[in-house]
Amino acid sequence: MDEKPAPxxxxxxxxxxxxxxxxxxxxxxxxxxxRAEPVWKWLCYAMLAVxxxxxxxxxxxxxxxxxxxxxxxxxxxxxxxxxxERLPRHHVRHLRHLPS
Numbered sequence: 666m667d668e669k670p671a672p673x674x675x676x677x678x679x680x681x682x683x684x685x686x687x688x689x690x691x692x693x694x695x696x697x698x699x700r701a702e703p704v705w706k707w708l709c710y711a712m713l714a715v716x717x718x719x720x721x722x723x724x725x726x727x728x729x730x731x732x733x734x735x736x737x738x739x740x741x742x743x744x745x746x747x748x749x750e751r752l753p754r755h756h757v758r759h760l761r762h763l764p765s
Contacts, residue, residue: 681719688712 691712695705 684715
């Protein structure tokens with residue numbers, strides 16, 4: 666019984682979700698409501714930088730999940746893929762008579 670426990674799904678940090686909502690909210694005063702104060706423009710630029718950080722982190726996480734999935738599919742303990750499994754001899758005998 667050498668079963669490995671199922672890996673826990675990774676959760677995104679809460680700060681990323683909050684940063685996304687704050688970035689959306691920071692657009693309103695400067696661009697939607699037409700406020701001309703420079704502080705709103707600088708807040709938008711700062712939130713743009715934070716969004717770039719969040720984007721890079723999420724892209725790396727997606728790439729990490731993709732490589733983990735590829736490694737799981739290629740692990741020798743999983744056995745051959747279904748398309749390469751060998752059929753029993755009595756199945757192969759019947760397949761010889763099928764038209765190509």
